[in-house]
Amino acid sequence: MSNKIKAVVVYSGGMDSYTVLHRAIAEGREVYALSFNYGQRHSKELLVAAEVCKSLNVPHKIVDISAINQLMAGSSLTSDVDIPEGHYAEESMKNTVVPNRNMVLLSMAIAYAVSLEAPEVHYGAHAGDHHIYPDCRPEFVHAMNAVSQIANYQAVEIVTPFLNSSKGEILAAGLGMNLDYNQTWTCYNGREKACGKCGACNERLEAFAEQNTQDPLAYEV
Structure with missing residues (x-):
């Protein structure tokens, strides 16, 4: 029987959660990866996530919660709304906010952790998202962490190792x-190559430039 601490990692297939996943493994955690199909525009990031977990021999669940998409409408990531191009600092990027997404996903991750008797849920909230996404801000994370301590007979800690880090610092x-970031997908579009124009691509490319490193992904532009 393993003496390792069990941890559920909310794993989207993107850069941040990919780094969180490997960090948890490096810390000696017994990792259970959890991904969600919440009706996002494409499933490419989920396919990438599955491939990574298979290569690492990490147990991985992809949970289809797309039925709740009808309750989370209005975002360009889930509805028939054009994905804005540009930087996250621009007001237009607010239409990429999926209503209450992280509260919903974390609630299910906590439930999964309780079922596994795992005392931790790890996820990749970071400082670069604070401006646009309320559910990535420290006050949200701290409040959810307080609730997760009392919501079940077993307390679960929400671990956010990069809560105050930039995308560049995560990279x-x-x-x-x-880590090989060719094994991640960030772009809001699910085409063969990353678009290089959406907010997610812009932030990713800036992070690589900040680290004076070439992004291994292929881009359309």
Whole structure:
């Protein structure tokens, strides 16, 4: 029987959660990866996530919660709304907010952790998202963490190792672990190549430029 601490990692297939996943493994956690199909525009990131978990021999669940999409409408990530191009600092990026997404996903991750008797749920909230996404801000994370301590007979801690880190700092941590970011998908579009124009691509490319490193992904532009 393993003496490792069990941890559920909310794993989207993107850069941040990819780094969180590997960090948890490096810390000696017994990791259970959890991904969600919540009706997002494409499933490419989920396919990438599945491939990574298979290569790492990490147990991985992809949970289809797309039926609740009808309750989370209005976002360009889930509805028939054009995905804005540009930087997250622009007001237009607010239409990429999926209503209450992280509260919903974390609630299910906590439930999964309780069923596994795992005392931790890890997820990749970071400082770069604070401006646009209320459910990535420290006050949200701290409040959810307080609730997760009392919502079940078993307390679960929400672990956010990069809560106050920039995307570049997350990338630096991953490069320090020799991670291959070709095994991630960030773009809001699910085409063969990343678009290079959406907010997610812009932030990713800025992070690589900040680290003076070439992004291994292929881009349309």
